[in-house]
């Protein structure tokens with residue numbers, strides 16, 4: 001007797017997977033776009049430049065396969081300080097061995113020297129290049145035509161709004177079209193490469209960026225020492241904000257402890273909504289002049 005042909009559903013389904021790196025100038029909206037592509041807050045955002053300091057993976061799971069979007073620090077022109085050098089280097093390194101580049105542009109800002117520095121990142125890459133012109137929800141996008149004119153450097157040009165989650169489907173489709181067939185890179189339940197502690201540290205750092213002005217956010221980092229769900233269901237977090245000098249420490253604490261209280265309150269509010277439980281946050285501010293050196297050593 002002849003064997004019946006294999007049932008169609010028994011055939012292995014070949015899916016796609018790969019890395020799509022979001023690059024561009026600082027503040028163009030890469031991290032906001034990443035979060036809305038994934039549908040979860042994996043990266044912090046702020047109206048200030050140089051918010052993102054490390055590569056952050058956001059994993060999109062889809063019937064077609066898996067896209068690992070990689071958020072990168074924005075390219076910044078002023079490069080005399082250690083932080084900017086670290087950020088620009090991280091953005092450059094993120095472009096090694098990847099499948100797709102999503103170059104994010106902000107049409108409210110002109111194509112100046114810094115944009116050209118950022119565009120140069122594309123030059124030696126064989127990756128499939130997509131130009132995502134962001135912030136198209138805004139009325140004032142005076143430099144839109146000059147970005148459209150970059151068309152020849154890219155395989156696809158798309159208009160999106162990361163903030164309003166507009167134009168994301170064509171972007172995801174364009175990335176999938178360019179990805180190779182590949183095994184999934186992350187397990188199905190995982191959305192980011194950041195561990196919980198690192199992610200909570202980032203959330204606290206975001207509040208520092210939002211609450212503090214001038215150079216203060218750039219003098220600070222956050223370390224989470226303990227993170228556990230206690231028997232009563234409460235999330236217990238012990239963390240410190242590290243800053244370069246005593247005077248900055250005083251400013252982050254604020255008169256009568258007002259600033260640190262606001263940073264703590266905003267963090268607790270967000271985390272208790274995400275975890276759907278009470279959050280206890282023990283947050284201190286400490287002087288540590290070497291945090292930036294340690295970050296650079298990680299490279």
Ligand SMILES: Nc1nc2c(ncn2[C@@H]2O[C@H](COP(=O)(O)OP(=O)(O)OP(=O)(O)O)[C@@H](O)[C@H]2O)c(=O)[nH]1
Nearest residue numbers: 026027028029030031032046050051052074162163
């Ligand atoms: N109107 C509008 N604002 C946006 C959009 N996307 C981002 N923004 C705003 O732009 C600012 C910067 O956003 P981020 O996502 O932090 O930008 P980034 O490119 O990751 O910045 P760096 O990490 O510093 O390089 C924030 O105030 C966002 O709310 C958008 O589509 N429309």
Ligand SMILES: [Mg+2]
Nearest residue numbers: 030031051052
């Ligand atoms: Mg960012």
